[in-house]
Amino acid sequence: MGKFIRLKKGFTINLAGKAAPKIAKTEPAETVSIKPSDFHGLYIPKVVVKEGDSVKAGTPLFHDKRLERVQFTSPVSGEVVEVRRGEKRTLLEIKILADKKSDYESFRKYTVSEIANLSADSIKSQLLQAGVWLNLIQRPFGTIADPAVTPKAIHISAFDTHPLAPDYSILFKGQDQFFQIGVDILKKLTTGVINLNTHTTSEISTVFSQVKGVEVNKFSGPHPAGCVGVQIHHIDPISKGDLVWTINPFGVIQIGKLFLNGVYDASKIVAVVGSEVKHPQYYKTVTGASIKKLVANNLTSENVRFISGNPLTGTNIGNEGHLGFHDLQLTVLPEGNHHEFIGWIMPGANKLSIHRAWGLFSFLKPNKEFKLDTNTHGEPRAFVQTGVFEKVVPMDILPTHLIKSVLAEDIDEMEALGIFEVIEEDLALCEFVDVSKHNVQEILREGLELIRTS
Amino acid sequence: MKFLRNQLDSVKHYFEKGGKWEKYYFAYEAFDTFLFVPNTTTEAKGVQIRDAIDLKRLMMTVVIAMLPCLIFGMWNVGHQHFLALQQAATVGQKFWFGILKTVPIIVVSYGVGLTIEFIFATIRRHPVNEGFLVTGMLIPLVMPASIPLWQVAIATAFAVVIGKEAFGGTGMNVVNIALTARAFLYFAYPSQISGEVWTYLGDGAKTVAGYSGATPLALAAQSTGNVVSDFNSFGAGWADGIYNFWNMFMGVMPGCIGETSTLMCLIGAAILIITGVGSWKIIVSVFAGAFGMGLFLNAVGTTPFTQMPAYYHLVVGGLAFGAVFMATDPVTASQTETGKWIYGILIGIFTVLIRVFNPAYPEGIMLAILLMNVFAPLIDYFVIQANKKRRLQRATV
Numbered sequence: 005m006g007k008f009i010r011l012k013k014g015f016t017i018n019l020a021g022k023a024a025p026k027i028a029k030t031e032p033a034e035t036v037s038i039k040p041s042d043f044h045g046l047y048i049p050k051v052v053v054k055e056g057d058s059v060k061a062g063t064p065l066f067h068d069k070r071l072e073r074v075q076f077t078s079p080v081s082g083e084v085v086e087v088r089r090g091e092k093r094t095l096l097e098i099k100i101l102a103d104k105k106s107d108y109e110s111f112r113k114y115t116v117s118e119i120a121n122l123s124a125d126s127i128k129s130q131l132l133q134a135g136v137w138l139n140l141i142q143r144p145f146g147t148i149a150d151p152a153v154t155p156k157a158i159h160i161s162a163f164d165t166h167p168l169a170p171d172y173s174i175l176f177k178g179q180d181q182f183f184q185i186g187v188d189i190l191k192k193l194t195t196g197v198i199n200l201n202t203h204t205t206s207e208i209s210t211v212f213s214q215v216k217g218v219e220v221n222k223f224s225g226p227h228p229a230g231c232v233g234v235q236i237h238h239i240d241p242i243s244k245g246d247l248v249w250t251i252n253p254f255g256v257i258q259i260g261k262l263f264l265n266g267v268y269d270a271s272k273i274v275a276v277v278g279s280e281v282k283h284p285q286y287y288k289t290v291t292g293a294s295i296k297k298l299v300a301n302n303l304t305s306e307n308v309r310f311i312s313g314n315p316l317t318g319t320n321i322g323n324e325g326h327l328g329f330h331d332l333q334l335t336v337l338p339e340g341n342h343h344e345f346i347g348w349i350m351p352g353a354n355k356l357s358i359h360r361a362w363g364l365f366s367f368l369k370p371n372k373e374f375k376l377d378t379n380t381h382g383e384p385r386a387f388v389q390t391g392v393f394e395k396v397v398p399m400d401i402l403p404t405h406l407i408k409s410v411l412a413e414d415i416d417e418m419e420a421l422g423i424f425e426v427i428e429e430d431l432a433l434c435e436f437v438d439v440s441k442h443n444v445q446e447i448l449r450e451g452l453e454l455i456r457t458s
Numbered sequence: 459m460k461f462l463r464n465q466l467d468s469v470k471h472y473f474e475k476g477g478k479w480e481k482y483y484f485a486y487e488a489f490d491t492f493l494f495v496p497n498t499t500t501e502a503k504g505v506q507i508r509d510a511i512d513l514k515r516l517m518m519t520v521v522i523a524m525l526p527c528l529i530f531g532m533w534n535v536g537h538q539h540f541l542a543l544q545q546a547a548t549v550g551q552k553f554w555f556g557i558l559k560t561v562p563i564i565v566v567s568y569g570v571g572l573t574i575e576f577i578f579a580t581i582r583r584h585p586v587n588e589g590f591l592v593t594g595m596l597i598p599l600v601m602p603a604s605i606p607l608w609q610v611a612i613a614t615a616f617a618v619v620i621g622k623e624a625f626g627g628t629g630m631n632v633v634n635i636a637l638t639a640r641a642f643l644y645f646a647y648p649s650q651i652s653g654e655v656w657t658y659l660g661d662g663a664k665t666v667a668g669y670s671g672a673t674p675l676a677l678a679a680q681s682t683g684n685v686v687s688d689f690n691s692f693g694a695g696w697a698d699g700i701y702n703f704w705n706m707f708m709g710v711m712p713g714c715i716g717e718t719s720t721l722m723c724l725i726g727a728a729i730l731i732i733t734g735v736g737s738w739k740i741i742v743s744v745f746a747g748a749f750g751m752g753l754f755l756n757a758v759g760t761t762p763f764t765q766m767p768a769y770y771h772l773v774v775g776g777l778a779f780g781a782v783f784m785a786t787d788p789v790t791a792s793q794t795e796t797g798k799w800i801y802g803i804l805i806g807i808f809t810v811l812i813r814v815f816n817p818a819y820p821e822g823i824m825l826a827i828l829l830m831n832v833f834a835p836l837i838d839y840f841v842i843q844a845n846k847k848r849r850l851q852r853a854t855v
Contacts, residue, residue: 017507019507167507241849241852243849243852243853244853245853309499309506311506315505315506315507316505316506316507317504317505318506319502319503320501320502320503320506335506337506337507339499340497340499340500341497341498341499342497343463343494343495343496343497344494344495345462345463345493345494355510356509356510357509357510357511358509358511358734359509359511359515359516359519359733359734359735376507377499377507378499378500378506378507378508379495379497379498379499379500379508380496380498380499380500380508381495381508381509381510381511381512382491382495382496382508382511382512382513382514382515383487383491383496383498383512383585384585385512385513385585385587385588385628386584386585386587386627386628386629386630387629388513388516388587388589388628388629388788388789389629389788389789389793390516390735390788391737391788391793391795391798392734394794394795395734400845400848401845402794402841402842402845404793405793405794405842420846420849420850421842421845421846421849422845422849428504432504432505435504435505436505436507436508436509437509437511438508438509439509439511439512439513439516440513440629441508441512443501443504445503445504445505446501446503446504
């Protein structure tokens, strides 16, 4: 039986510009891009295509020197137009100009009964070859899953509580069969169970409610209840020596499509949201797509920031950018590059804070949607422990002490305080609420990398 | 405002790297960010939006929470003065008298403290942290109105340099800075901060017949019979009922400028708790600890002071002020949530113990908080060890 877990701590950020529940038509993206920076745990990416090569969806573009079997493949068919490199020739991205044909590399197709008899090794080699493997993330450290290991369990979060997050029942509507097959395949890769974690208050799509062969755990409470790391902490916490994998439902469905249809299908539905979007709604596009078509004639102002992902963990990709590999959301927020006269003392009801030091009576309007910009609202200061981190971390972890142990580069202390149980997204709220304006996620990643590479 | 912004921007290059006043950059930065919320935006990766609060706003909220205490205290300084001299005065006159006595203390406290902050920020090349906004207001509130200004200056300087900067500045200090200032005065210049100094009388002023400046705590410590009846009979003839329970709750009695009124402290506590700035756990547990210890002494004690009803402990002396504004200082309090309960309860217990069993210094809250400030890291240590142990127990390797 699955568990029922009620979380109390946390903070749901209610922003303006939520997606309307409809999927709009848009022209296909002209270019797509794959960026090594969307993944953790890479050593040196080795590029196997040249500019001018033509590729199909599922054709390998590069692989990592230490994880040779994991192929990074092209999401679409077309021509490699740019292999962009940075300092010391590090690979930044590979850009592909999409053609109209949509050719796919063909992988082996299986029937449902054949899938039931597949071995773990043949599953792995097909996933690795097609690039679908990249959906699997390994904890601790949040790296690309290592094909050589067998995880203790696989966890799937079936909801997203981030600000302006897409509704999974819209994203994955009608994909029931692929999701089921994906789950059946994943079950062969672990000795443990597949945990499917759902939310009690949102409506559960049939994709998740009808699926068989999983442990269904129910969660209630504010963000970060939807973060898979928080969920794992309450279901079966990661101790030193444990390895678990996590995967987004999108990845599970992609696995199902790979085995049933024999193709790497990178098409996805993304939510285009934020207070600066004229028509916040869902659009059909592909992994790594250029955002140009999504935002063309769709903005209400000019001084804006384009964020691939959500406002807590996303990346500023600029107006010519491409969606990140894992992202199912494009957020457009106003830039906050303006001064505000004695803004730190003026009362105001339009500022959002977990401290009610702004808008003392904000509790009268609990459903108010806020229009936030990217201003930091203050400048970096000494670390003052205000107890606010503890209010937004619904885990038996002491976030302040964990962060301080990372700053002190004390590996034993980090391990003892539970660094294996978290990655950036789990502590992103700490960064949001931090009075002293530290980059908590960056600090945490430094700690994780210190341990991983030592 | 545009003009001011342009002025600031036009001199900015002098303070930036390579400018002729480069080493004063952080002094400039302090003024600039004081006037304008900076135009910095979040970085490319990580959170794209930030909570509207910053250290300034946080500290300012505490200062706002102290305003009821300050305003009431100003009136009370005047009220006590005219009461002791038995002169008739209107509310306005009392208030004006209080302003004349308190504002210089506040000015000296902020002036000295901020000067030292700016000097250290410049020498050490770190931003001016806003913690002193609160400390600068706390120091006057725990001083008697009769304190000489030069003592305020020395105490503030001592507290900021030895209590804070010696430990590395804001966020690093071990003991509460305002209490360090007060403790410094208590041990260095006891005659100006203990005994019957709490009412500002003025030089050579003639007090009314039967006047006594004894505080409730001193009275309770000297009591030979029933403490409550001693309280009720105190002030007969010139200030009837000054030490009855409700009067002490309201705070119309001699004492430090800001700490006599339990009611005003509770209003401050409400502001801190509603805004989420102060820890309600600490406030509640200090009161609970003091009340519990009071009850315990009622049950087992033999001296008159131990027999004082426990709820009296909550309104006499500076317990309420200490619980709300001093014990909750996030830097020096216990930093774990479980630890906060232990920390608060022990402060309450020690306050009552020091009051009842130390006749030389009846006001225990200051020493209790300083003591627990020192022990807070130890409490945290045990809470953290317990957390680690839970994690280790389930580990397999």
